[in-house]
Amino acid sequence: MSAYFDYNATTPLNPAAREAWLKASEKHWYNPSSLYREAGMTSQVLESARERLADLLGAEPERVIFTSGATESNNTLFAGLSRCLPPDGCVAISTIEHPCVREAARAWLGRGRVIEIPVDTQGVVQPATLKQILEVNKPALVSIMAANNESGVLQPWQEHLQLCRSQGVRFHTDAAQWIGKLESTALGSCDYVTGSAHKFGGSKGVGFLIAADADEAFPLLHGGPQEQNRRAGTENYPGIEAMVAALESVTPMLTEVAVNQAAMRDRFIHEMQVRFAGLRVIGERAPRLWNTVLMVMPQHDNLKWLTRLTRLGFAISTGSACSTGKEGSSVVVQALGASWEELRRVVRVSGGLQTTEQEWQDLAAAFVEAGQTLDAGGRPGI
Numbered sequence: 001m002s003a004y005f006d007y008n009a010t011t012p013l014n015p016a017a018r019e020a021w022l023k024a025s026e027k028h029w030y031n032p033s034s035l036y037r038e039a040g041m042t043s044q045v046l047e048s049a050r051e052r053l054a055d056l057l058g059a060e061p062e063r064v065i066f067t068s069g070a071t072e073s074n075n076t077l078f079a080g081l082s083r084c085l086p087p088d089g090c091v092a093i094s095t096i097e098h099p100c101v102r103e104a105a106r107a108w109l110g111r112g113r114v115i116e117i118p119v120d121t122q123g124v125v126q127p128a129t130l131k132q133i134l135e136v137n138k139p140a141l142v143s144i145m146a147a148n149n150e151s152g153v154l155q156p157w158q159e160h161l162q163l164c165r166s167q168g169v170r171f172h173t174d175a176a177q178w179i180g181k182l183e184s185t186a187l188g189s190c191d192y193v194t195g196s197a198h199k200f201g202g203s204k205g206v207g208f209l210i211a212a213d214a215d216e217a218f219p220l221l222h223g224g225p226q227e228q229n230r231r232a233g234t235e236n237y238p239g240i241e242a243m244v245a246a247l248e249s250v251t252p253m254l255t256e257v258a259v260n261q262a263a264m265r266d267r268f269i270h271e272m273q274v275r276f277a278g279l280r281v282i283g284e285r286a287p288r289l290w291n292t293v294l295m296v297m298p299q300h301d302n303l304k305w306l307t308r309l310t311r312l313g314f315a316i317s318t319g320s321a322c323s324t325g326k327e328g329s330s331v332v333v334q335a336l337g338a339s340w341e342e343l344r345r346v347v348r349v350s351g352g353l354q355t356t357e358q359e360w361q362d363l364a365a366a367f368v369e370a371g372q373t374l375d376a377g378g379r380p381g382i
């Protein structure tokens with residue numbers, strides 16, 4: 001493959017994470033809940049990983065619950081809420097949440113208790129919109145993602161948090177796409193935060209939920225008393241150690257990367273707009289992640305673009321990896337009121353920390369080449 005442009009779906013393992021995983025697996029493979037000395041040492045290094053992660057996120061270590069990833073973290077949150085929400089209580093989530101927020105909220109609480117907060121034409125939840133929902137619907141919890149997985153649009157979550165605070169409402173942010181791409185030390189001020197290791201160079205199947213209180217109950221998994229009775233099951237210490245190592249290794253470079261990569265991405269967008277009249281970039285006027293471009297191509301089905309680009313050696317996506325193949329591949333473009341016909345032309349590219357100018361420019365050239373083949377009729381199904 002010439003270049004990978006699907007970093008929002010998943011990332012390759014960071015070398016520091018790989019090293020940390022190997023060391024942890026060789027040296028600390030014991031069960032941290034067992035009682036002999038070696039297990040006690042595993043428990044100690046696990047707690048140290050918790051402290052380091054809490055530090056990176058500006059949270060208290062007792063609030064960190066290790067999970068198998070963002071999907072589990074979000075289900076954990078709503079499973080917990082399902083126990084304490086009064087029968088007439090509700091939660092408010094944005095219309096552009098990842099399915100593991102939207103579907104988890106509906107499944108655990110019932111569809112009728114999940115209110116949707118609309119986004120503006122750029123895909124942003126305007127604070128004024130949230131304020132109105134807080135006043136009218138009085139939700140017990142608001143959940144708005146920090147950065148969108150499809151469009152990369154950033155939400156003003158600090159403002160959302162302040163508004164919720166002023167009304168005594170708890171605030172959750174799914175920060176799976178923010179963490180590892182942007183400075184994250186302020187996230188711990190939210191009541192609940194979701195993160196996932198494989199989005200920032202850790203291994204798959206590891207993540208966390210930052211909880212509001214250290215002693216909250218989360219009855220998602222029934223079993224042992226691990227994670228202070230909040231998440232049953234033996235902790236994946238090597239995976240956790242690798243996740244923390246990955247975040248420690250990328251955090252110092254994020255400010256510089258954000259500036260350089262955003263410039264490369266913008267030059268790619270410019271080139272695409274020059275080459276493809278009518279191409280629309282979703283959320284173009286909103287603050288966005290430095291790595292993501294969600295485009296509605298002027299012509300041709302997204303699967304045709306994807307297949308052509310794959311043949312040219314580029315991995316791209318048709319929106320979110322989680323909704324690929326399902327009707328309406330882009331939740332975001334749907335939320336913006338696009339037609340079915342437009343939805344079929346949505347393509348997402350997402351670069352990484354080390355994507356080069358050459359790769360961005362080669363990608364634009366590959367789109368041009370693919371477009372010429374498709375315009376010429378291409379071979380069907382290829």
Ligand code: PLP
Pocket residue numbers: 008009068069070071072098100145147148149174175176177195196197207321322
């Ligand atoms: N939330 C967001 C915003 C995501 O982008 C993803 C991944 O696609 C998830 C949640 C699910 O993450 P995981 O694969 O760790 O369950």
